[in-house]
Amino acid sequence: MKFVVCVKQVASLDEEFELLEGGGVDSDFVEWELNEWDTFSLEAALALRESGEGEGGEVVAVTVGEQEAEEALLACLARGADRAVRVWDESLQGADPLAVARVLAAVVERESPDLVFCGVQSSDAVTGSTGTALAGYLDMARVAVVTALSYDAPSSTLTVDRELESGLVEVVRIGLPALLTIQTGINEPRYATLRAIKQAREKPLVTYGLEDVGLDAGAVGVAAGAHTIELQTPERGAGAQLLDGSPAEVAARIVEIVQERMSG
Amino acid sequence: MSDGGVLILAEARQGELREVSLELVSAAREVAAGVGGRVAVAVIDQQAERFANAVGADGVSEVLTVTSPTEHFEAHVWQRALEGLIERERPAIVLAGHTIDSLGFVPAVAARLGLGFAADVTAVWWAQGPRARRGAYGDKLHAELDFPGKSCTLLTVRPGIFAAAPAGSGAAAARAVEIDLDGTARTEHVEFRDVAIGDVDITKAEFLLSIGRGIEDKDNIPRFEHLAERFGATLSVSRPLVDAGWMPNARQVGQSGKTVKPRVYLALGISGAVQHLAGMRSADTIIAVNTDPEAPIFGVAHFGAVADLFEVADELERALG
Amino acid sequence: MPGGGTLLQAAVKTRPVFWHLSVGLKIAWYALAVVSVLVFLYGVARPFYKWSRGRGGPWPPYPWRELPARLWRGLQSLLSHRTIARRDRLAGWAHRGIFYGWIVLFAGTVVLGFNTDFTKPVFGLDYFHGNFYLGYKEVLNVLGTVLIAGVLVMMFRRGVLRPRKLDYTRPDRAPGEVHLERRTYRVGDWAFISILLVIALTGFVLEGVRIAMSHPGYGGTQFGGWVVAQALSGVSSATLGGVRHGLWWFHGLLAIAFVASIPYTKAGHMITSYLSLSLRDPLAGKRLAVIPPERASAPAGYGQLQDFSPLHLLQIDACTKCGRCHEACPANATGRPLSPRDVVLELHEQSNVAIGGVLGGLMAGRLDGGGAQDDAVVGQDGVRTETVWSCMQCNACVEACPVGIEQAPIINQLRRRLVEEGELDPNVQSVLQTIHKSGNSFGERNRRRGRWTEELDFDVKDARREPVEVLWFVGDYASFDPRSQRVSRTLARLLDRAGVEFGILYDGERNSGNDVRRVGEEGLFEDLAEHNIAAISECEFQRIMTSDPHSLNTLRNEYPVLGADWQVLHHAELLLELILAGRLDVGGRLSYRTTYHDPCYLGRHNGVYEAPRQILRELGCTLLEMPRNRSNSFCCGAGGGRIWIPDEPGQERPAENRIREAVALQAVELFVVSCPKDVTMFEDAIKTSGNAERIELRELTELVEEALLPAEVAATT
Numbered sequence A: 001m002k003f004v005v006c007v008k009q010v011a012s013l014d015e016e017f018e019l020l021e022g023g024g025v026d027s028d029f030v031e032w033e034l035n036e037w038d039t040f041s042l043e044a045a046l047a048l049r050e051s052g053e054g055e056g057g058e059v060v061a062v063t064v065g066e067q068e069a070e071e072a073l074l075a076c077l078a079r080g081a082d083r084a085v086r087v088w089d090e091s092l093q094g095a096d097p098l099a100v101a102r103v104l105a106a107v108v109e110r111e112s113p114d115l116v117f118c119g120v121q122s123s124d125a126v127t128g129s130t131g132t133a134l135a136g137y138l139d140m141a142r143v144a145v146v147t148a149l150s151y152d153a154p155s156s157t158l159t160v161d162r163e164l165e166s167g168l169v170e171v172v173r174i175g176l177p178a179l180l181t182i183q184t185g186i187n188e189p190r191y192a193t194l195r196a197i198k199q200a201r202e203k204p205l206v207t208y209g210l211e212d213v214g215l216d217a218g219a220v221g222v223a224a225g226a227h228t229i230e231l232q233t234p235e236r237g238a239g240a241q242l243l244d245g246s247p248a249e250v251a252a253r254i255v256e257i258v259q260e261r262m263s264g
Numbered sequence B: 001m002s003d004g005g006v007l008i009l010a011e012a013r014q015g016e017l018r019e020v021s022l023e024l025v026s027a028a029r030e031v032a033a034g035v036g037g038r039v040a041v042a043v044i045d046q047q048a049e050r051f052a053n054a055v056g057a058d059g060v061s062e063v064l065t066v067t068s069p070t071e072h073f074e075a076h077v078w079q080r081a082l083e084g085l086i087e088r089e090r091p092a093i094v095l096a097g098h099t100i101d102s103l104g105f106v107p108a109v110a111a112r113l114g115l116g117f118a119a120d121v122t123a124v125w126w127a128q129g130p131r132a133r134r135g136a137y138g139d140k141l142h143a144e145l146d147f148p149g150k151s152c153t154l155l156t157v158r159p160g161i162f163a164a165a166p167a168g169s170g171a172a173a174a175r176a177v178e179i180d181l182d183g184t185a186r187t188e189h190v191e192f193r194d195v196a197i198g199d200v201d202i203t204k205a206e207f208l209l210s211i212g213r214g215i216e217d218k219d220n221i222p223r224f225e226h227l228a229e230r231f232g233a234t235l236s237v238s239r240p241l242v243d244a245g246w247m248p249n250a251r252q253v254g255q256s257g258k259t260v261k262p263r264v265y266l267a268l269g270i271s272g273a274v275q276h277l278a279g280m281r282s283a284d285t286i287i288a289v290n291t292d293p294e295a296p297i298f299g300v301a302h303f304g305a306v307a308d309l310f311e312v313a314d315e316l317e318r319a320l321g
Numbered sequence C: 001m002p003g004g005g006t007l008l009q010a011a012v013k014t015r016p017v018f019w020h021l022s023v024g025l026k027i028a029w030y031a032l033a034v035v036s037v038l039v040f041l042y043g044v045a046r047p048f049y050k051w052s053r054g055r056g057g058p059w060p061p062y063p064w065r066e067l068p069a070r071l072w073r074g075l076q077s078l079l080s081h082r083t084i085a086r087r088d089r090l091a092g093w094a095h096r097g098i099f100y101g102w103i104v105l106f107a108g109t110v111v112l113g114f115n116t117d118f119t120k121p122v123f124g125l126d127y128f129h130g131n132f133y134l135g136y137k138e139v140l141n142v143l144g145t146v147l148i149a150g151v152l153v154m155m156f157r158r159g160v161l162r163p164r165k166l167d168y169t170r171p172d173r174a175p176g177e178v179h180l181e182r183r184t185y186r187v188g189d190w191a192f193i194s195i196l197l198v199i200a201l202t203g204f205v206l207e208g209v210r211i212a213m214s215h216p217g218y219g220g221t222q223f224g225g226w227v228v229a230q231a232l233s234g235v236s237s238a239t240l241g242g243v244r245h246g247l248w249w250f251h252g253l254l255a256i257a258f259v260a261s262i263p264y265t266k267a268g269h270m271i272t273s274y275l276s277l278s279l280r281d282p283l284a285g286k287r288l289a290v291i292p293p294e295r296a297s298a299p300a301g302y303g304q305l306q307d308f309s310p311l312h313l314l315q316i317d318a319c320t321k322c323g324r325c326h327e328a329c330p331a332n333a334t335g336r337p338l339s340p341r342d343v344v345l346e347l348h349e350q351s352n353v354a355i356g357g358v359l360g361g362l363m364a365g366r367l368d369g370g371g372a373q374d375d376a377v378v379g380q381d382g383v384r385t386e387t388v389w390s391c392m393q394c395n396a397c398v399e400a401c402p403v404g405i406e407q408a409p410i411i412n413q414l415r416r417r418l419v420e421e422g423e424l425d426p427n428v429q430s431v432l433q434t435i436h437k438s439g440n441s442f443g444e445r446n447r448r449r450g451r452w453t454e455e456l457d458f459d460v461k462d463a464r465r466e467p468v469e470v471l472w473f474v475g476d477y478a479s480f481d482p483r484s485q486r487v488s489r490t491l492a493r494l495l496d497r498a499g500v501e502f503g504i505l506y507d508g509e510r511n512s513g514n515d516v517r518r519v520g521e522e523g524l525f526e527d528l529a530e531h532n533i534a535a536i537s538e539c540e541f542q543r544i545m546t547s548d549p550h551s552l553n554t555l556r557n558e559y560p561v562l563g564a565d566w567q568v569l570h571h572a573e574l575l576l577e578l579i580l581a582g583r584l585d586v587g588g589r590l591s592y593r594t595t596y597h598d599p600c601y602l603g604r605h606n607g608v609y610e611a612p613r614q615i616l617r618e619l620g621c622t623l624l625e626m627p628r629n630r631s632n633s634f635c636c637g638a639g640g641g642r643i644w645i646p647d648e649p650g651q652e653r654p655a656e657n658r659i660r661e662a663v664a665l666q667a668v669e670l671f672v673v674s675c676p677k678d679v680t681m682f683e684d685a686i687k688t689s690g691n692a693e694r695i696e697l698r699e700l701t702e703l704v705e706e707a708l709l710p711a712e713v714a715a716t717t
């Protein structure tokens, strides 16, 4: 079996960050890491490959991102992915989920895997759309927000738990090829040692430009669903009253508020 | 080219209309004028007509029903149905809820039809074209979006932001739209299961002490159990603590956990991700303690303290004697 | 007979060796002796082959040219019994008796054999008479008695005193599981000392019978034999002859059988323990092994026996089951499923089973077949994962082991493999990820590392920008933990007051890697070490000081292997220096009754025991010692990454155990520590053990400042 795992290097903002003129965030205040959801989806692919059912399969990690995103790919290779592909073009700066999905679709098409794994969402953009849009481009069967999966080799079907709102789960069956967007908590992602990360540098990691996957900036631009006019700092706590002072003072106020509200 | 108007996609599950459907009607009002005033609500269901009356709220011009061949939501059927609706009705703006069901097909529709698209938007308006606002960097910032060059824009709207229009308050006519959906299903429903059954029912609690990833360590849980007991509160948690196996599902607040509405919700070390807020934003009084002044939780809190939760917890223990 | 006569008789006194033995029996006897020696030699040689196959280190463990000196030093330790008598005087004396008794009796037999079988038949030279013979008899007699006394003491100890450390029940196995009690070991031990006793006793009886037969009424100084002879005085010569004959064979056969069995039984420690002791590494546990370049792409650490270093393979065969490490281990003392002894024995058993066959199984004390060469050593039937993770890497076991076994480093190697296989606590996993990402275990942006200085009313120099006298490596806890930050500021004020030119690295510093390495994440350690070494090498300074013993250990003992070459001090050492030089006038102003906790990584790992104590005395405090002090100090439970692993609820934590030890001291007021992790662990334990009313915690630095305050007041008024 062949698996493609789509991953993203996500940005998290420092508690005290500064906005640049023109809307971006000063990169000094941004930390990068592999998207939390993707650690679970990678693990799901690796686990399926290691289980008797998917034995001997190949796991390919794919990302759309700048040079720094190779860290995310290395993290995947270190955990056990066999190969990694990074696609980048300057025109992809700030790309929206549809544009990213368009690029991923071009790569996945070439790989023609049996299963595509994506995270439900990325912790920075939080659109929850990339995986499903990718399935749309590929016209692939898919289930979103998966919290459990088991594979039945003879019938090539997956039985998965689809997590719904309010603690409800729907169990569905889906045949291959398919795309799943994976939810946190589905498994325990393995640890990649630093040695493994260093050794991962020996594994194949290719970088493509858009033309290498048969696209160009124009095609991606057309696919894009939205354009960001500007980033703003939201007015925080318009309604929130700030409790300041020492921890003891804060605690005293909290006790007071609670007592007042609970008795009222 | 579009014929203008807003198309709303209602949502139902297990025979019940979901609240977000009516919230979308309110959201549509913000943009309807810009696109010619027409607001149609579409319902896809095996017996779509049964919701026709309810979704026909004040401000709705027409109700469209699409009969689905499957009893329950099926992502591929719904995708085809929505594609069919857009192709036939040619709306300028399509609104759907940012819900789990939507996550499975709405982005695919946008991708396949080349629509303007944004997910989880918290505001929509019209300024020579549709505009939307959504979070960025995990809701620490806001992004303002436009959709240049798109004749149709599909938006998923965050539930709980717009007030729901009263059900059945209008008098819109219903029209069945015939779309051939046979054979489009690609998954097979097996069953529904409730995974959040547990020892306590946090939805009944009047006072919730809720802890998140900020508590760092499984070791620290007993401390907060103790604090909750002292305080007369019920302990609830954010999802990562459930994912880590530290606490049972039944204690989770949020979209995939329980929706709670206590008198007081005291959140310690919870950032306030949208899926968490979905479960607690309507608590009467929300108090948040977080070291990060930019944490989105402060956006919904009534009282906020930028402080270390452990220090505050220690002091609370002391204050409670 | 009075002493004067013996000399005269000495000229004719000798001993008929093969007294009335037929030629056939004589040949049989020698054939058996030769077989015994061959079996012995085979038994000795075989483990060498096994050890040499370990791939995790060099064979021989040290270059050949170093071996003679090491073996000589090992011999010195052995002869002095220094390591054996330490912390157990009784066992020390008894073992000396057995050791010297056995050596001399064995040598005596060889000397005799040499005479009868070599010098006499070949050269006609018979030295076995006269004064030599008499002296020989005297010595053998005395040491035979000593041997018997030693054996009896040991039997008394095992049978009556029954110290906890000799209880072989495994804490890593639940009641009802196989191998829980290790009956075979108990049987083997008793067999071993019993056989020694029987051999020694029959020797005496034989002597007595001989005296009774040939010199009735003989009253020489052969005490043991004489006693027996007196007892036999009435027995007829014929009967005695028969008895003597039978006994001779019994004694002789038992002895040669024993010799043959040495390498295969507990007696094997005569060889392996000596080798292990000789090859001991004085830095064991203080400086863990780097991964040799040729193993860079192999899986890290020990997963199977073949991954072990030859030295560690030898060591796991050298355990005497003395239980000292078992007794010293804080994990074991607080009910965790770990005893370093049982880790060593489990590995030893697997290693013996790996030899194969029934013999291997017998030697392993188990016949369940588990543990072949390429089976995983960690597992449900081997060393259990939770056992490996229970270790605090406190080195108490290494320190206690009389034969130089490196339990803690071996456990560390097991961890390296577990980490690589992802068998680690999720908490540890996320902390390691955090350290990798942010350079500290607190998950704080490293940019904030120097924030604790902001509340000071002077600027702390950035050692990367200007030269300093003392470069202060602050460490994670002292930089980020709010309670320890207070201590850091106190220390900064003291240094400033004493006029020390000091600076810190600010965000140039990373976690030192001491705990990371002890958790078994060697790659991350290398990364952190490289970073810190590079950062420090850019600075101009004379000495490094750190307020964190864990960092101290790594900077002092581990970074040098990676190219660092600095003098590294703990703040207690520097403070003492400043006090003695009069730069901090503390003048004995305090009068607290204190007790001092030796941090594992300051005391045991780095031998700094006196500086903190002397400071307390300079301050005027009374120092009460806890029973477990200095090298026998009891770990707070934070070491080896345990601070990141949740404890099972309901278990006594090591820190609580320690606080109970402290409050048992008469009227003690303060629990003084000199490690930031200790501050955290013990301040919590004082509360959780319900002793908040009885004892308070102070960091040494805080006491020094307290002692200074009156001086300040005096100076300004």
Ligand SMILES: Cc1cc2nc3c(=O)[nH]c(=O)nc-3n(C[C@H](O)[C@H](O)[C@H](O)COP(=O)(O)OP(=O)(O)OC[C@H]3O[C@@H](n4cnc5c(N)ncnc54)[C@H](O)[C@@H]3O)c2cc1C
Binding pocket: A120, A121, A145, B211, B212, B213, B214, B215, B237, B238, B239, B240, B252, B253, B254, B255, B256, B257, B258, B268, B269, B270, B271, B272, B273, B274, B275, B276, B279, B289, B290, B291, B292, B295, B307, B308, B309, B310
């Ligand atoms: C489909 C879907 C459904 C989901 N359903 C839910 C759900 O039902 N419920 C839910 O909770 N989540 C849900 N999530 C996950 C959600 O997106 C977030 O990942 C999650 O809510 C984050 O939890 P948190 O706030 O505890 O952790 P984080 O976002 O990691 O926040 C931890 C916070 O603690 C603060 N902090 C850290 N240390 C301290 C300290 N010492 N003192 C004070 N503050 C401190 C930090 O500043 C931070 O703000 C869902 C996600 C998806 C995709």
Ligand code: SF4
Binding pocket: C325, C328, C329, C330, C331, C332, C338, C339, C340, C390, C391, C392, C393, C394, C395, C396, C397, C398, C407, C408, C411
């Ligand atoms: S290092 Fe300490 S905790 Fe670990 S086995 Fe040795 S004595 Fe026990």
Ligand code: SF4
Binding pocket: C318, C319, C320, C321, C322, C323, C324, C325, C326, C340, C341, C344, C400, C401, C402, C403, C404, C405, C407
């Ligand atoms: S390892 Fe050392 S201290 Fe422990 S029981 Fe064996 S010989 Fe004794």
